[in-house]
Amino acid sequence: MENQALLERFQNYVDAENKIEAKDWMPDGYRKTLVRQIAQHAHSEVVGMLPEGNWISRAPSLRRKAILISKVQDEAGHGLYLYSACETLGVERDALIEELLSGKAKYSSIFNYPTVSWADIGAIGWLVDGAAIVNQVSLQRTSYGPYSRAMVRICKEESFHQRQGYEIMIALAKNGNEAQKRMAQEAFNRWWWPSLMMFGPSDSASAHSGQNMAWKIKRHSNDELRQKFVDMTVPQAEYLGLTIPDKDLKWNESTGHYDFGEIDWTEFNEVVKGNGPCNKQRLQTRNKAHEEGAWVREAAMAYARKQEERQAVSAA
Amino acid sequence: MSNQVYNTYLLRLADDTLILGQRLSEWCGHGPILEEDIALSNIALDYIGQSTNVYKQLASLVNDGRDEDAIALTRMESEYVNALMMELPNGDYGTTIARQYYYSSFYLLYLEQLKNSSDHFLAGFAEKSIKEVKYHLQHATDWILRLGDGTPESHSRMQHAVNGLWPYLGELFHDDETDMEAVKEGWGVSREALKTAWTNRVNAVFAEAGLTVPSEAWYHSGGRKGSHTEHMGFLLAEMQFLQRAFPGAKW
Numbered sequence: 381m382e383n384q385a386l387l388e389r390f391q392n393y394v395d396a397e398n399k400i401e402a403k404d405w406m407p408d409g410y411r412k413t414l415v416r417q418i419a420q421h422a423h424s425e426v427v428g429m430l431p432e433g434n435w436i437s438r439a440p441s442l443r444r445k446a447i448l449i450s451k452v453q454d455e456a457g458h459g460l461y462l463y464s465a466c467e468t469l470g471v472e473r474d475a476l477i478e479e480l481l482s483g484k485a486k487y488s489s490i491f492n493y494p495t496v497s498w499a500d501i502g503a504i505g506w507l508v509d510g511a512a513i514v515n516q517v518s519l520q521r522t523s524y525g526p527y528s529r530a531m532v533r534i535c536k537e538e539s540f541h542q543r544q545g546y547e548i549m550i551a552l553a554k555n556g557n558e559a560q561k562r563m564a565q566e567a568f569n570r571w572w573w574p575s576l577m578m579f580g581p582s583d584s585a586s587a588h589s590g591q592n593m594a595w596k597i598k599r600h601s602n603d604e605l606r607q608k609f610v611d612m613t614v615p616q617a618e619y620l621g622l623t624i625p626d627k628d629l630k631w632n633e634s635t636g637h638y639d640f641g642e643i644d645w646t647e648f649n650e651v652v653k654g655n656g657p658c659n660k661q662r663l664q665t666r667n668k669a670h671e672e673g674a675w676v677r678e679a680a681m682a683y684a685r686k687q688e689e690r691q692a693v694s695a696a
Numbered sequence: 697m698s699n700q701v702y703n704t705y706l707l708r709l710a711d712d713t714l715i716l717g718q719r720l721s722e723w724c725g726h727g728p729i730l731e732e733d734i735a736l737s738n739i740a741l742d743y744i745g746q747s748t749n750v751y752k753q754l755a756s757l758v759n760d761g762r763d764e765d766a767i768a769l770t771r772m773e774s775e776y777v778n779a780l781m782m783e784l785p786n787g788d789y790g791t792t793i794a795r796q797y798y799y800s801s802f803y804l805l806y807l808e809q810l811k812n813s814s815d816h817f818l819a820g821f822a823e824k825s826i827k828e829v830k831y832h833l834q835h836a837t838d839w840i841l842r843l844g845d846g847t848p849e850s851h852s853r854m855q856h857a858v859n860g861l862w863p864y865l866g867e868l869f870h871d872d873e874t875d876m877e878a879v880k881e882g883w884g885v886s887r888e889a890l891k892t893a894w895t896n897r898v899n900a901v902f903a904e905a906g907l908t909v910p911s912e913a914w915y916h917s918g919g920r921k922g923s924h925t926e927h928m929g930f931l932l933a934e935m936q937f938l939q940r941a942f943p944g945a946k947w
């Protein structure tokens with residue numbers, strides 16, 4: 381049983397908008413939630429490298445190829461910062477990666493959808509990085525200091541990704557030929573709904589929301605963030621001349637927001653459960669890279685040990 | 697100087713770096729550890745940047761309506777003049793590192809000479825690229841040592857890798873008519889003249905890594921004349937896919 385006085389002091393501290401740091405006392409539940417959430421975020425960055433990496437070798441120009449490599453490389457960097465943020469909570473990166481590889485840990489379901497055309501690369505940058513930004517801007521104010529700081533750093537790069545994605549969409553949907561326009565619309569149709577699903581279950585169905593809001597781990601509800609994303613994205617889609625694949629979408633004068641149709645929660649739940657188009661493939665790919673890299677990591681450790689011994693001998 | 701010789705010279709430089717960058721970028725998302733995904737992507741980006749600069753220069757010289765992308769991404773296989781080593785599949789991490797080590801150790805020496813070229817573009821290109829390639833060589837050297845002197849498994853994989861790529865090195869050090877003409881005119885580099893310094897460097901690093909330097913003299917060639925390995929067609933099929941599927945489209 382945790383000390384009631386400590387819990388109260390913690391809550392007051394958080395309520396006063398102070399940041400919790402690694403060495404501060406924190407409730408077990410707070411620590412557990414953060415580890416789960418930051419690890420999921422880290423895994424999402426790493427798994428997210430795969431659908432986009434899928435088009436590096438086929439990027440249509442030298443410039444697009446370079447931008448895409450550097451984007452996917454940024455995501456690897458985000459994974460690293462986030463694993464480090466998790467380590468401040470006492471969980472090692474290796475242990476986290478084991479959980480990803482065994483299928484025990486979750487990552488963002490969006491990356492279980494396939495990238496079947498070049499336009500998907502534009503749509504991901506625009507919509508998926510766009511949705512990530514909405515979520516992460518909110519998380520910049522999360523109560524855990526190392527996570528909050530990682531978000532500030534990551535958001536800058538994500539907004540770069542979002543602009544580059546949108547730029548791809550402009551080239552295709554606005555300035556492209558008929559085939560490119562079709563490619564853009566088809567990609568938009570594929571990614572629109574999964575992007576809305578990125579914000580998670582609706583508030584009425586969200587399991588951990590209440591306590592996470594009280595601890596200020598989460599600062600806005602799933603539905604609030606989703607609405608923000610829709611309001612931001614619809615005018616961008618209109619500018620591109622794309623049709624939003626939702627017959628219920630319309631501007632609501634009285635709320636000042638766009639109304640939109642019901643998300644297919646059956647699809648959402650199936651993908652979360654592992655039945656999305658690419659869940660198995662993504663995990664297999666990560667596992668393959670990990671297994672094939674085992675000898676490299678072992679060699680690096682063996683070499684580092686030898687070097688230490690050599691230095692010890694020469695110092696003696 | 698002869699335009700033909702100069703353009704061929706540029707094209708080889710651009711194709712070497714593009715094709716190697718293309719290969720290296722295949723590691724992105726699949727490396728043995730995240731730090732290496734980042735490092736190899738960095739190196740791939742440098743190569744693609746270097747090749748882009750050279751293709752642009754070439755496009756302005758040739759002035760036939762093709763831009764850098766058209767030159768880089770729409771030629772027939774027999775028109776690519778990269779050394780064969782660049783197009784070989786990545787293999788395991790040791791093989792990728794062996795190629796990185798072989799190529800960067802050669803390339804750095806090459807650029808250090810090219811820096812003195814009487815040609816303004818090439819001298820500037822070399823000056824700028826040296827900084828990048830120094831890092832590439834450092835990265836590859838670190839890994840040659842770790843893998844060569846790591847575990848028994850890594851040692852044998854690394855030895856296997858350096859042996860396997862050895863027969864593709866000769867092409868890098870061969871001066872053909874184009875190279876000889878360029879040297880004669882004072883703007884090109886003699887590749888053969890780099891051999892001694894290169895051999896000394898490699899001997900020292902391999903000795904430290906516990907690797908045996910292969911000694912076979914015979915080597916594969918043909919890349920400079922557009923005659924490639926069976927792997928090249930697949931590499932180009934991927935790399936050129938969108939340019940070929942949508943001719944003339946802008947991206």
Ligand SMILES: [Fe+2]
Nearest residue numbers: 425454455458
């Ligand atoms: Fe990211």
Ligand SMILES: [Fe+2]
Nearest residue numbers: 425458512538
């Ligand atoms: Fe992210």
Ligand SMILES: [Fe+2]
Nearest residue numbers: 455509538541
């Ligand atoms: Fe991103």
